[in-house]
Structure formats: C-alpha cells, structure tokens
Amino acid sequence: MNKYIKTIAILTGSLFLITACNSNDEKKQENMNADKNELDAIFPKGEKGPSDFFTGNAYNIGLVDVDSVFTTAVGNVFFEPGARSNWHTHPSGQILIITDGVGYHQIEGQPIEIIKKGDVVKCPPNVRHWHGASPDVGLQQLYIVPNTENGIVDWQEAVTDEEYKKQQN
Structure with a gap:
C-alpha cells in the first residue's frame, strides 16, 4: 500500500508541475503576442x-x-x-x-x-x-x-x- 501512495504522490506532483509549466508557457506566449502587437505599431498613428x-x-x-x-x-x-x-x-x-x-x-x-x-x-x-x-x-x-x-x-x-x-x- 505504501508503494501505491508514493506512486500517487509522484503522479500528482508531476501533474502539478506539468500544469504549472503549461500555465507559464501560456503566459510567456501571451507576453510574446503583446510584444508582437507593439512591434506591429512601429510608429505613432499620426x-x-x-x-x-x-x-x-x-x-x-x-x-x-x-x-x-x-x-x-x-x-x-x-x-x-x-x-x-x-x-x-x-x-x-x-x-x-x-x-x-x-x-x-x-x-x-x-x-x-x-x-x-x-x-x-x-x-x-x-x-x-x-x-x-x-x-x-x-x-x-x-x-x-x-x-x-x-x-x-x-x-x-x-x-x-x-x-x-x-x-x-
């Protein structure tokens, strides 16, 4: 049973890390898109x-x-x-x-x-x-x-x- 609990704990922890990493990747992508949008407007509209x-x-x-x-x-x-x-x-x-x-x-x-x-x-x-x-x-x-x-x-x-x-x- 102990082995079973350790396996569940490891899987839960791994799942948490994967979710956290994906969330960070999404935030990085959003920041890159915001930066790209700023680059598209190189000059003021005028x-x-x-x-x-x-x-x-x-x-x-x-x-x-x-x-x-x-x-x-x-x-x-x-x-x-x-x-x-x-x-x-x-x-x-x-x-x-x-x-x-x-x-x-x-x-x-x-x-x-x-x-x-x-x-x-x-x-x-x-x-x-x-x-x-x-x-x-x-x-x-x-x-x-x-x-x-x-x-x-x-x-x-x-x-x-x-x-x-x-x-x-």
Whole structure:
C-alpha cells in the first residue's frame, strides 16, 4: 500500500508541475503576442489626412522632415480598410516600403497591383499613381520622397470607387 501512495504522490506532483509549466508557457506566449502587437505599431498613428487628398481614413506622421542637407522626406501612413490616396505625382518619384497589411498601388494606365508587408514599390518621377488599403485589410507604409528641392507632391483628383473596385472584379 505504501508503494501505491508514493506512486500517487509522484503522479500528482508531476501533474502539478506539468500544469504549472503549461500555465507559464501560456503566459510567456501571451507576453510574446503583446510584444508582437507593439512591434506591429512601429510608429505613432499620426494625424488624419485631409479629405482633399484621401478617400476614407488615412493617418500620416512625418519621420524625416524636409531640409537642405538630406533633401528627403520620410513618413509613415496608415490606411484603414478601404482608404486610399488621390491620384498624385512626385517630381523626383517616391519609394514605398510596405510594413504591414494588404493594399493596392496603381500607376496610371497599368493594372492595379496588390501590395503587402515586405513589398517595395518605386513610383517614377512625374508619373500619376495612387495607393491605399484593400477593402478588408488596412495598410501601413513608409514613404520616401527624394530630392525634395524639386518639390514633394502634386495632389490631383480622387480615385473613383469604380477605379478602386477594378481590382476586385
């Protein structure tokens, strides 16, 4: 009987340790997920973009201000699902680095491209284009505008719902 009680005690203790370890692993996983969520939001959301330049909710924060030394503007834009920029051009072009989400980019006269986390998009100088989120998933991007001494952006008309929905057909 003594052997039986020892075996039960060992099994009970082992079960307790396994449960405690699993609980600790779950807490570690929750902490890792919380850390990951914080990493997904690398930059502050920024200010809501004006409806004169965006359809839907897009938020911009400048990260590198224009100056005469670097002559480059860098910022972060977060597009909520369905949000997009107007058609626009940049005198010296623009580079987009997609840091999260799924969206669209279109150069005038070309098909809409799907863009997602990890993609790099080059918008040539003085070429009309637009970019924004997909209908169901937001998009976060870094923008780089070089040679700002030539100008930064020429905003034009809004991308129509028909133009935007061409990707979905």
